[in-house]
Amino acid sequence: MLAWILRRASNQSLADLLSEKIWRRIGAEQDAYFMVDRIGTESGGGGLNTVLRDLARFGETMRNDGRAANGQQAIPKAVVEDIRRGGDPAKFEKAGYALLKGWSYRDMWWVTNNPHGAYMARGIHGQSIYVDPKAEMVIVRYAAHPVAANGANDPLTLPAFQAMGEADAALRPHRQCFSRSPVRGRSPGARP
DSSP states (O other), X not given: OHHHHHHHHHTSOHHHHHIIIIITTTTOSSOOEEOBOTTSOBOSSSOXXXXXXXXXXXXXXXXXXXXXXXXXXXXXXXXXXXXXXXXXXXXHHTTOOTTOTTOEEETTEEXXXXXXXXXXXXXXXXXXXXXXXXXTEXXXXXXXXXXXXXXXXXXXXXXXXXXXXXXXXXXXXXXXXXXXXXXXXXXTTOOO
C-alpha cells in the first residue's frame, strides 16, 4: 500500500523515486533494482536488490541523522529522530513477538528501545540493517535462511548484534585510529 501511495503522490516509479531521493544522495556505488510483478510494478514490500556496501551506506546515513558520508542531508533529520523514538512498546507487546520484548515498530523500522538506542530494518530470510548509534556501528546482513520469518534467525542474530554493539562501545575509548596511507611527514610503519 505504501509503495502505491508513493507512486501516486510522486507520479514516479518507486525505483525512480528511491534513486532521486535517497540512492544518489547517499553516494551509492551501484544501481539497485526492484523485482516487479507481471505488469512491471514494484511491490515495495520486498524485492529490493542492492550491493552490501550501498546498503551499509544507507545504514550509516541513518546512523548519522540522515547525513550521508558526502555531507548531503539525504534523509531529513526529523524523520530519523522520529524513527529512533519508536512506537509504543506496550502496544507492540500485544503483537506477541516473544523475542522482541520491549521493542516497538515505527515507520517501517524495528526499534529495540535498548540503552544504545539501536533500531533495525528487517527483511525476509535474515536480511537486516542494524543501527547502533551509541556504539557508532552499523551491521548489514544478507542471508538466505530457509525460513522466511525472522523468528528463525532472531535467537542467534539479535543477541549477537547487541553484543557486538556493547563490545564496540566498551572498546571505543581504547582504540587507536590508523590510516591506509602514510601520514605526511612520517614514514610508513613509524610510531607517533
